[in-house]
Amino acid sequence: TLHVGVMQELGCKLITVGDSKVGKTSVSRQFTDNKFSYQATPTIGMECHVRIMNVSSKLVTVKIWDTAGQERFRSMTVGYYRGAKGVIFVYDITKRKTFEHVKSWCRIFDEWGDKDAEKMLVGNKCDLEEERQVEMEEGEKLAKDLGMMFHETSAKDDVNVTEVFMKLLGKIINRV
Ligand code: GDP
Numbered sequence: 380t381l382h383v384g385v386m387q388e389l390g391c392k393l394i395t396v397g398d399s400k401v402g403k404t405s406v407s408r409q410f411t412d413n414k415f416s417y418q419a420t421p422t423i424g425m426e427c428h429v430r431i432m433n434v435s436s437k438l439v440t441v442k443i444w445d446t447a448g449q450e451r452f453r454s455m456t457v458g459y460y461r462g463a464k465g466v467i468f469v470y471d472i473t474k475r476k477t478f479e480h481v482k483s484w485c486r487i488f489d490e491w492g493d494k495d496a497e498k499m500l501v502g503n504k505c506d507l508e509e510e511r512q513v514e515m516e517e518g519e520k521l522a523k524d525l526g527m528m529f530h531e532t533s534a535k536d537d538v539n540v541t542e543v544f545m546k547l548l549g550k551i552i553n554r555v
């Protein structure tokens with residue numbers, strides 16, 4: 380008899396949501412490719428960042444969907460939100476407006492997205508401390524009010540990026 384170790388293989392769709400230029404693409408790319416660039420990459424249509432990894436002894440194909448410049452409220456189609464098991468709401472700690480818009484993004488997700496999706500709030504660009512316009516405590520409070528996890532990140536310096544994804548994936552995978 381041939382014994383083959385079978386690993387449960389799972390697909391997992393994650394999405395990033397938030398204003399343009401907050402660093403959605405950069406955070407995703409840092410997680411999947413360990414790369415950062417100052418150059419904006421104005422891709423057209425939809426991108427998908429993929430990483431296959433082990434989460435809680437399960438082989439998971441993580442697919443992080445990414446929009447390219449259509450991040451105006453309501454301009455994204457329902458297909459973007461549908462089936463997402465986790466959503467990362469991103470704002471830029473150096474741009475107060477992007478923080479103020481989080482509630483609107485959240486409302487849109489609640490309208491279109493899965494009710495039981497795991498949520499994470501991310502204040503990105505924490506390497507730019509001298510330009511900070513949103514205090515960490517404000518981010519923490521908003522996350523608590525909206526019932527989600529929270530981290531400040533730097534896609535540039537790779538601060539807390541792994542933590543964001545591993546916490547989100549851990550919650551999702553342990554429910555399967
Ligand atoms: P998106 O429009 O939300 O996908 O944002 P991008 O990922 O394209 O990033 C917008 C700009 O911010 C780019 O020039 C990035 O290089 C820059 N950026 C993204 N994340 C960080 C970060 O953590 N720190 C700094 N200093 N710049 C960042």
Ligand code: MG
Nearest residue numbers: 403404446447
């Ligand atoms: Mg982008």
